[in-house]
Amino acid sequence: MIVEPQQARVVIPGTVRFLLLAFLAVVVSITSTATASEPNADSTLLETQQVEPVTSLVAQDFKYDNGERIELFWVPSVDDRLVDGLVTGYEVYRTVNEGDPQRLAILPPGANTFRDEAAEIDSVYSYYITTLAEETSAKSVATEPMTSEREWLNRDRGYLFLIAFVIAAAVIFFVETAKRGKKLFIRKIAGLEAIDDAVGRATEMGRPVLFVPGIHDMDDVQTLAALTILGRVSRTIADYDSKIFMPVSRSLVMTAARETIKSSYMAAGRPDAYNDDMVNYVTDEQFGYVASVDGLIVREKPATIFLLGAFFAESLILAETGNSVGAIQIAGTARPAQLPFFIAACDFTLIGEELFAASAYLSDEPKQLGSLKGQDVGKGIAMFFVIAGTVAATISYAWDIGPVNDVLDWLNQVFSSN
Amino acid sequence: MEHFGLWVGAFLTLGIYSFLYRDNAWYKLCEAIFIGISAGYWVVILFWDNFYGKFWIGREEEPMLWVGAALGVLMLCRLVPRIGWISRWPLAFIVGATAGLWMMNYFSSNIMAQVQSTIMPLLGEGYSASFGEIVGNFVIAVGTFAGLIYFYFSKEHKGAFGATARLGIWVIMITFGASFGYTVMSRMSLLIGRIDFLLGDWLGLIQ
Amino acid sequence: MKMKRGEVIVLLVLAVGSVLAYLGKINGWHSGFMFPKWLSITIVSLTFLSMVWMLVRTIQGKLVERRIVFLYVGIAVALPLLMELPQKIIVSDIVRAVYTELEALQPGSKVLVSFDYDPASAPELQPMAEAFIAECFERDLTVIMMGLWPQGPQQAAMAVDSAMKRMGYTDQDKVYGVDYVNLGYQAGNEFVIQRMGSSFQSMFKTDFLGTPYEDIPLVKNVKNFSNINFSFNLSSGFPGTVEWVQVAVDRYGLRMGAGNTAVQAPTIYPYVRSKQVLGLLGGMNGGAEFETVTGLPGKAIGFMLPQSFAHLIVIGFIIIGNVAFFREGRKSRLKG
Numbered sequence: 001m002i003v004e005p006q007q008a009r010v011v012i013p014g015t016v017r018f019l020l021l022a023f024l025a026v027v028v029s030i031t032s033t034a035t036a037s038e039p040n041a042d043s044t045l046l047e048t049q050q051v052e053p054v055t056s057l058v059a060q061d062f063k064y065d066n067g068e069r070i071e072l073f074w075v076p077s078v079d080d081r082l083v084d085g086l087v088t089g090y091e092v093y094r095t096v097n098e099g100d101p102q103r104l105a106i107l108p109p110g111a112n113t114f115r116d117e118a119a120e121i122d123s124v125y126s127y128y129i130t131t132l133a134e135e136t137s138a139k140s141v142a143t144e145p146m147t148s149e150r151e152w153l154n155r156d157r158g159y160l161f162l163i164a165f166v167i168a169a170a171v172i173f174f175v176e177t178a179k180r181g182k183k184l185f186i187r188k189i190a191g192l193e194a195i196d197d198a199v200g201r202a203t204e205m206g207r208p209v210l211f212v213p214g215i216h217d218m219d220d221v222q223t224l225a226a227l228t229i230l231g232r233v234s235r236t237i238a239d240y241d242s243k244i245f246m247p248v249s250r251s252l253v254m255t256a257a258r259e260t261i262k263s264s265y266m267a268a269g270r271p272d273a274y275n276d277d278m279v280n281y282v283t284d285e286q287f288g289y290v291a292s293v294d295g296l297i298v299r300e301k302p303a304t305i306f307l308l309g310a311f312f313a314e315s316l317i318l319a320e321t322g323n324s325v326g327a328i329q330i331a332g333t334a335r336p337a338q339l340p341f342f343i344a345a346c347d348f349t350l351i352g353e354e355l356f357a358a359s360a361y362l363s364d365e366p367k368q369l370g371s372l373k374g375q376d377v378g379k380g381i382a383m384f385f386v387i388a389g390t391v392a393a394t395i396s397y398a399w400d401i402g403p404v405n406d407v408l409d410w411l412n413q414v415f416s417s418n
Numbered sequence: 419m420e421h422f423g424l425w426v427g428a429f430l431t432l433g434i435y436s437f438l439y440r441d442n443a444w445y446k447l448c449e450a451i452f453i454g455i456s457a458g459y460w461v462v463i464l465f466w467d468n469f470y471g472k473f474w475i476g477r478e479e480e481p482m483l484w485v486g487a488a489l490g491v492l493m494l495c496r497l498v499p500r501i502g503w504i505s506r507w508p509l510a511f512i513v514g515a516t517a518g519l520w521m522m523n524y525f526s527s528n529i530m531a532q533v534q535s536t537i538m539p540l541l542g543e544g545y546s547a548s549f550g551e552i553v554g555n556f557v558i559a560v561g562t563f564a565g566l567i568y569f570y571f572s573k574e575h576k577g578a579f580g581a582t583a584r585l586g587i588w589v590i591m592i593t594f595g596a597s598f599g600y601t602v603m604s605r606m607s608l609l610i611g612r613i614d615f616l617l618g619d620w621l622g623l624i625q
Numbered sequence: 626m627k628m629k630r631g632e633v634i635v636l637l638v639l640a641v642g643s644v645l646a647y648l649g650k651i652n653g654w655h656s657g658f659m660f661p662k663w664l665s666i667t668i669v670s671l672t673f674l675s676m677v678w679m680l681v682r683t684i685q686g687k688l689v690e691r692r693i694v695f696l697y698v699g700i701a702v703a704l705p706l707l708m709e710l711p712q713k714i715i716v717s718d719i720v721r722a723v724y725t726e727l728e729a730l731q732p733g734s735k736v737l738v739s740f741d742y743d744p745a746s747a748p749e750l751q752p753m754a755e756a757f758i759a760e761c762f763e764r765d766l767t768v769i770m771m772g773l774w775p776q777g778p779q780q781a782a783m784a785v786d787s788a789m790k791r792m793g794y795t796d797q798d799k800v801y802g803v804d805y806v807n808l809g810y811q812a813g814n815e816f817v818i819q820r821m822g823s824s825f826q827s828m829f830k831t832d833f834l835g836t837p838y839e840d841i842p843l844v845k846n847v848k849n850f851s852n853i854n855f856s857f858n859l860s861s862g863f864p865g866t867v868e869w870v871q872v873a874v875d876r877y878g879l880r881m882g883a884g885n886t887a888v889q890a891p892t893i894y895p896y897v898r899s900k901q902v903l904g905l906l907g908g909m910n911g912g913a914e915f916e917t918v919t920g921l922p923g924k925a926i927g928f929m930l931p932q933s934f935a936h937l938i939v940i941g942f943i944i945i946g947n948v949a950f951f952r953e954g955r956k957s958r959l960k961g
Contacts, residue, residue, distance in 0.1 A: 185572060467811075600890055
């Protein structure tokens, strides 16, 4: 059994190592300045001044990566000075599996670190730095052969994992609680009561209901929430024997929407009244879709318009056109940039997460209800840390109290672990 | 050809703007052209960039693409009503994979980083903040807290909790107002771009 | 939907006028117009006076028809394009931050620019793109362009042409493949960014022109985001800056600035505050500020006069609208 020398096992934290290297650099440069300042009658006779190489070159594997990074640290040459410096730059060389050296980079004077981003796990690497001066150069001692390593877990993200785990656990807990039949409380959401009235109004006026599910595909949770609400809306429409039309801009949404409306009509006991033409695909192109829906609104004059899902620049155009034909409009999106237009031009707006809350409320599904409650736990955690952190930061910066400083440092450490 | 392109561009632009006056045949024609061309454009893009560019070219290098192609074929089962239910599998894959992939990204960018940026000394470092900065810091800290309270669904908005939620919705509404202002700017920019095209590129009236 | 005689006459006059103006342009009968200063001031004054008159009529209970609002906004945008009035553009810190980032880069540094928009948003974003590319060329930075929107790379190609023209460069001064490259569009939205985190080449096997990735001198040694010194995202929606922040910035540590449509800008501000986005050009105003700070005036500065004039008109109509609203509200309460 061969015992490795002890120093190979000593792990010095990155910050400490950097400080040590910086200290060494300062000591060396002070010493060299002192030496250089000694009078030397021969120095003026020298045509070419020799340059000193970099020292203490260390190569080490970058922690928490896929094995493609190796970091180099060194103490710059003693001739690398702002005043009367000789160094014009550094060249970083690498040998792979004891082959020929390849130049990786040319760095400016003052550089003392480099990161090799193109390492491979199975290769053995050694590095050296060449210090460049006007007419000369100096090669450093090469590093010991080493390999890069792949880490499966990024331990820097420990706190991120912990908080995500707590929220995920809360979601699972509440989903299971809801599944066991326990009633989970969700506050009333303004706008939901208006759905039945709005559909009733369309029936009374003999005009159709328009449902726009946004312009995103089925991979957007807003579209899913919109389709859940569509289930309730189409059920009411089937009950009232009103009419619905739903132009969509994604083919997947078209099929899912048809299925949703069909099930609602079947649940209402009126499968014969369902028709595939209630939902039709227009185009994926944003403004092409808008032009079509706008024309439809002006021509069909729906009494009620639902604008629920992921909306972008089309939100104001659609809401304004709907408003101009006097329709009752119920809107909702989680895109913050589009909410102002819905609020200005629509009668009821589900703001941000209210869209998902409405979906959970209407569907009464344990999964949706549990998710919503679990997210409330997340919001509780965020609120706690916002207040605690702000108080700690204010006290720490104003009065510099030791324990509070520690708390603040810890909080910054927790939330920077992303 | 350049003349033709300019005139077609101007014809379509004016046709779409004519909707501001009232719905008319010119607008309907432009609308139909727009929808037809854009639908066709997307078919071409999806075919050449997705099917050909991604799957066909890379199919030998990356065998996993065949799994994606198979899921895509399953989507087509919807065309046959009897086996239409199979198309739910690829749909489930899309929804599940997207949710899984993006959960941590959202968590890290929109929660952790944002909470960290909200943790700040209200009075500045060593009371160094100006009055304006102190007000700004308070607005951010209190606004974030009150906004979160508004979106807390597990408690009825009553009493002090309700009052904070009302403050939250006020903060949100003020934000929306500012956002609306930005949108006016954006829409005006688009209009300026089009009018620059009409008066400049098309008619050459701008010096 | 029959047309009235008046409408037909207006249409005919517009059509004839357009044909004459066009013939004038191609035959050199005119080279465009610019109002003298006195006329510009007169037009501005008359416009505002007429709005005061509308306000008075609104107070008297006569509401303004919506088409009048459209007409005024149209006038507010069109006429200032023919005016030359002095204006001062103040560069904000958030815009200057993008400039500072470019200033700090060494010549030869690699800048990744993603064009995530289409012609619909070009009036706002194209001036920014042109100014940004021109500044990169001016500083001898190399530019790698791409798009997550299908029409993005075309916008990139146009921006490069315009920047080259503006700087007076030829194809020899800035060589394609060496000083700049257009990698083209890649379908897959945010997943493209994710894959680029491990390998650019896996997403862009060829560039826009079909040259294999490994044959392009500028990018053959670019493996992933770690080889990029700075990135700039021009975005008008999804996928765009938010997705770049979530994947490239937060996961791979890319340094990034952004240029966004004004609609998007408020969504990006929180990311600027948390330093996830290092600087932001918001809307045409952001573009004009960037042109000012770089000293390379372009279309955005020219468009600021109609923009400001249109904003004043909109503010005027907001006041008139609110007067009408409260007047009506009071009336209905009285009736009730």
